[in-house]
Amino acid sequence: MDSHTKRLTDTAEHNAEHFLYSIDEEQDESDEFSDLDSVASSVESTEAAFIDDLDFVLDQLSDDDISFDEECNPETTPRKRQRTGLSSTSPSPAKSVFSQSPSSVPVVQWRGKRRSVCRSIPGFSFTISEVKWQSGDKPDIEPPQPVFRPAGTPGPQVVTTASFSPLQFFELFFSTSVMQTIVNNTNAYGAKCRNGKKPWHDITIKDFRSYLALVIYMGLLKCPSLRDYWRTSNIYSLPYPARIMSSRKFHMISQSIHISDPKEDEENDKKKGTSEYDRLCRIKPLYQHIRKACKDSFHPFQNISIDERMVATKARNGLKQYMKNNPTRWGYKLFVLADSLCGYTWDFFIYEGKSNSEQSKGISYDSVMTLVNEKLLGTGYKLFVDNFYTSPTLFRDLLSKKIWACGTVRANRIGHSKKPAPHGNIRWFRDDNLLFVEWKDKKDVLICSTFHKAYNGDTVKRKVKENGTCIMKDFPVPAAVLDYNKHMGGVDLSDALIGYYTVLHKTMKWYRSFFYHFVDIAVVNAFILHQQTSKEKNQKPLTQKAFREALVLELAGTGPACPVPSEVSHLPTFISGDSTTGRKRCKVCHLKTPVMCVTCGVALCLVPKRECFTDWHESGSFE
Template identity: 40%
Template structure:
């Protein structure tokens, strides 16, 4: 629960950027209405799958009490209103299930799977080459891809100007667009309430750097017009709306495909994979990410809209996994760990048919999951009590921790003697460690799922997401997050291989931001139009013969240094007298 609270606390205050100063016409343009009008939409908003989750009227508390919320970091799930709840048939209660076995009963070991990756797992580049943060970022956001975005952005701007937009537009090029991306990362690192606040001047809270890269008008005009697809082809796609030929993700496809291909090209995952949801700020689309459990690298991802390309008819949780577990790219023998949204007996059996093992938390109201109450765990069960049922290659295990944990696996036996450390409070006071029996499936699930949590909590510190933007602009920003996170993962892997010091995530993002903006991260900024200049302490006398005797004042820096020295110069802004001589520059010393 602490991990869940930490994730919420970290994610909560980050979505603070607002575009309301200049995007009133933008916020209304979304992929679809954010109101969930269909039964499927209502289910997904609660992380339920209508093709798999079977809820009756008496199941209203089932989802609330699922132990998966504690172990996978999921938000607590609320079952939909009864009027929208998908009801199962009466055959559910009539389906016979065997009684639960205990931890003392012997289970058969599952067949061992041979691991055959198509490439050697790890970074698919030479470790001898030196790669800067910008070099690694450009593996995913290449100059060619950015050139395509620039061309489409320029077309969009020309179209808007032709329609009567009054702002001035100069075509954006690749170099300037990388500067623009650098500013996005800069604003993701330094949080202000409004984006326009980064361009405030003449204020003690002013931040001078963004204005040295580009003006506010230029930044906002690029943001108005940023476009991943050709706007003329968008119109052709829109004409097909309502037909099978319509592509709801057409406006994101050019860059989406480029990023996905790059994710798979430059890294091959190790054996253990994790399936999880990406963090988004809109209901218009959802991300499904397949990540390497050892470091969080996004191996592949898919975008789900309400008109998804997942067409197997087996449900969203099934389709999202099967679309990413690609044997022709991965190889075979991989182990996939999933949370309770994805886990289902059909999915795990079909993955096993492709020589992929799987382990994940499951929900009792999922189709074909055991619901036997004979010898089941209850509130009186002791801590670390174990119950299990084997159904062919699947083993369903329940383990009592603070709450009941339900897990399904095709790669673990029910219990093979593992123990985990807990704490007990003796009557004498204090606390002392104690070993408890724990199923290996629970041990491995916690190990590999937590390996992905840390990188994606870190990315929330520097999330580029803004509020009130077009849906495809949100996708564009999410692609930036994925590219930056994967670039940092490559950096860590390559530095570890070369036995060199790895940058922290913060240092990496700062260096990447500086390189995108074309400056050094250690640059000394000087504001243009600075008024700190030397001026006479008094107006010079009109008589040229008496100008040498013009008014003098005691130099403040000399006074501080216990010297008595007068000077005819003072700072225009500070209004203090300061020496300005060949052998003593008190003016410079004061302003340092």
């Protein structure tokens, strides 16, 4: 090869490096979802210059000295690999278009017209550049709506005609048998740990009930430390805790409370470092019982939600997780399925860490599939999740189980454009049975759904500033956004009910933090059951504060429980909606009256001198 040809070859090689480097640079910029048209035009112009130089070099060389590899190499160089590196299996043009063979015959390897700058989307059959957004004005086909077929009657799974006290609702989750198990294990652990110290005195179920009563009481009335509840100073003069239990006995139980059998703990500790080691062994008896009781005592309505819950702790334990944007940043993470209507915790499990199983598809996918059991729930449910869980693969697999889903989407997963859009702007696209809709509010809202239509004509009011004044204005909004805002907060509602009067306090053992959280779950779920049964009987339910106060009194046995409203609520109403027409004869005094009882359906007087309404119900004549 003469010097002129060598110079031309070096020039072409330099242009090839510049061409491929520019493609990589443009591909990096495309990851930020910039305008792909400008990227393609820049790449094509660079490519054209390279091909011109290459053709000129080939014209200078003889046909016998050059061979073409006409098959395109589908392999791509990883982004983090150096652009100047060569593959161990095939030469990469990122370093040189020409590679010298042992016989000094140059071989040209060409990889096709140009490298693809379009990134594929997991779970889709197309790339980001192929996403065709439709405007909100374009009509969308409404998908088939789910037919709700629950495995049980939605609502409390108790005899609704019977009257339940707060303690009876609580014992659905903390039964006498599970209390006896905790008492036996606490006695065994206390006797073992106090060997050589002060003798351990066995506790009874009555003692354990009193202990629970104080734990719930301390959630109602907060003091800086536990010992303040028994102080006799003018500031901390609280007579009730001393009536239930002495300070020494309460602290003794707190330091020895144990859920599992100490002998089983010792056997399990020997398995540390092996696959047979159970990290949740110390909470297993109560953990399994509470999960089963939650599912047995209530059946969810059609709308359900899944989200994370954090149990606060500062313990040095491998189960502890960190969540940056959560109010409780450090703690144990639980994945919870809750009813969207009332916030009932139907099922949950504790996150033990990343799974190494080959069948695992990621914690977001696995957690949903673990909690959504169509055999126990039934079919036709509508599941709402946030952007941590939403994925095409998950939603399609749920749809195969006849469970519909709706959730927010992270912008970088569907090629979201950051171009400015007017307030209320809607655009959407479909991929088979998946709808992706983007709505412009104060921020861009991206939703994926398997049962919604892109736009149904719904509007929402927002404050806008026009001519220096704020006015309320209607803006179009997708139905998926409205339903998501309405039904996603099931777990948040449950967390709020727990947070008002949480019984959790500092403890030296990690498993006792879970014990107190299980008490919180039991109390809140019992309160929700009380609410639901009261509504079915047309009664006014107790507040959570009054419910907990009644539960404390019943557990401690120190006084009568807070009275539960009567089973039937009797309300007066006008017979015809007018006090001057449609009168009937009173059931008691037989005089004319315009008033009747809604529940009994009989006419009764309700005037200062004839209170037949009160006399009729107090005498029990309606029964």
